[in-house]
Amino acid sequence: MADEFLIVKRRELFDQVWSAPMTKIAPKYGLSGVGLAKVCKKHKIPKPPVGHWAKLEHGKGSPQPELPELNDTDLEEIRFFRAGFEPVTKHVDAVATTPEIVVKDDLRNPHRLVDQAREKLRSETAGYRGLVSVGSQCCLDISVTKKSLTRALRILEALIRYWESVGGCVSAGDPGTRFARDEDGVSISISEQIVRHEKPRKDRYFKEYTYEATGKLTLSIDEWGEGLRKSWSDGKVQRLESVLGNVAVALEKWVLHERERRLDRQCEERQEREAMKTREAKKASAELESERIKNLEACANDWGRAGQIRDYLADLDGKIASQTIKPIDPESFAKWMPWAQWYADSICPITPTPPRPETDEPIARINKSTEHLDLTAKTRQRLKQGQVSDTDELAELTKHQLEERCGGRYSNMYREVTRVLEGVGYDISARSRW
Template sequence: MLEQYDRAKLLDEVWTEAVTIVAPRYQLSDVGLKKLCGRLQIPTPPRGYWTRLKAGKSVPPRPKLREYVGHPMNLFRTQAPHTEVEPKPMDERLVPLLAFERAPGNQIIVPDQVKRWHPMTNAARVALKKPVIDSRGQPSTRAPALSICVSPSLQDRALRLVDTLLKALETRGYRIEQSKKQVDILIMGRGYHLRVFEPCKRSPYVPTPKQLEDKARGRWSYWPNWAYQPTGKLHLLINEGYAGKVIDSPSLPVEMQLNKLLEQVVTNAVGALVNAEQQAIADEKRRQLRESAAARQRIQNDERKRLAALESDAQNWRRAQVIRDYIDALERKSLSATHGIEHMSYFQWARAKADWLDPLERNVTDLLDEDIKIPY
């Protein structure tokens, strides 16, 4: 819906009040209102106008509104109609899962010490004894163990978090399986993988005095461009954060957000299940439409064949009639003449061909019906 600006009203407003007061009425910033006035060819007060006016000093008089000579569309603004979008109803399978995670009695608590490690966590503990060092210099587990990449000072905490989370998942009926590449968490038939990550702060690398000395003396010396400092904050990611993510914050550590993480995962799993079901319904509808269209197409092809046969029969019937009329006319013209054997034979042959062409004559065969193939 297009609404036209009132140029006279806008001129009066910007010369009566500051743009900081007028701009919100048009849902614009100060700069946006000035740009709008420029497009509408409405002069605005110069810089310092309101300060000088407040101080009682002389200011330029309000100019007259000149005739607009710009593009006509600049006089209009588009207003999108306000429509309230109704929230989608929550799937009935998700309601009890979220209610379970939000119940106070189901709060996941990470112990200070673990007496018996989960097998997958224990495998990660072993992997961290001989870790892979990433490009930031941080130790990381090797696949197919659980993906844990944290500084040594956070390894015990990360392992206790993962151990508690895996046990909580199994308590809720979800399976934990070891595949060739990773540890899979199976929720509603969908596979998820867990990653524990500690980000680092990057800063320009400061070479040591020894490195600077080696460089000054022309010796070979190498140092990286960047230095990485662990932040001490843990990130728990499900499917790299696309299915769930919780992060340490000053007021809420990751240990207090495990139920929130499970809420995110089950919401993703139910959503994926709903999408798969809707896709299956859509696929079935497309299959039915394809079958219906194919059946209609077969009927259409049959109709075309019947029509082609009808047109062929009509043309052959017309050809047969033309031949008969011609032979009759030829005979009438030759009444005074004596018909020889050759003429009689020709008339008989012509009528036989007319009968063969005529679709109304049944069981008429002819040499032309034979499919003659010359052997090699």
């Protein structure tokens, strides 16, 4: 977003703070003089001493130091996250004297929004309280009797014309009438005060009322803001037409207030994003640490088991060598001992694993003719069609090759062939059953 931050070079800020008092420079960055002084301190930018500008004003000397060089390149750029306050502040200062806003006696050549509202509201039927309004449609937010409609439109006409003359913009729709400057604005409405009278009735459980239009109008700012005025009404002497200048001043303050709220929200969102990054980094670090611990404990356990097995084998070998004990089956024991030593090495995390010694006779692989295999009728027909002669040839075929050679896709055939090959002793570990 355009207002997220403003990047200023360290040299540029140094030149600025020595060209004018910091209280005049600070608002440009949405800071106070004290806030800007803290920024200068962080980035090692010398500030004018107390009395510097007074000395210059009276023709006395007050030397300007050189900007010191830094080794830290990160300090060479300053990011201000409140850039852009100055334009709104200027508008507030410009209307601080309360402008004079004149309400015309007629609605000749009205503003397009006023003309649009007049056309829509005149065609509306008054509600049960006698007021006309169009709710959330694209229209100025007006809720008055038809008798007061022209006056309400003239008041908004004057206020809209003034606001646009000082660089603001006005829109109508949902929500209501919005007076804005750049991205920030507030919604306002104009309504008529209605007095409710209870009808006399004998039935005390059900009440009926009549509504009386007072002709008194209220202009409201429909936002939340502590300490800011948000409504102006007709009184015994005061008329809304006479306080539109005060409304304009308040609008500028409200827009600044909304701008501050928006920038605060953006600031909080940035804070949350940074905090979230840290939380996620900590979580990832904790998960990684947990995995390290699990791996370390597993390795230590395997190392301990391997050591126990080796100690056991050494003790066993010693007992047999001293003829303290004798193996029941010396031939099997001679094969078992190398296997047991291999197993200890295989589970030890710090010992290279040697080739596994053969302890049992390998399962014989029998190469059979496909004619003598126990096959389903469909698979037998397909293999015959593909001229697959024996299991050695069949074991070399991939699923895709088998389908191409034996004609079309037949998913069950590959699974069946794999089962059959396993049954006659072939290693199917590299084959998928699917």
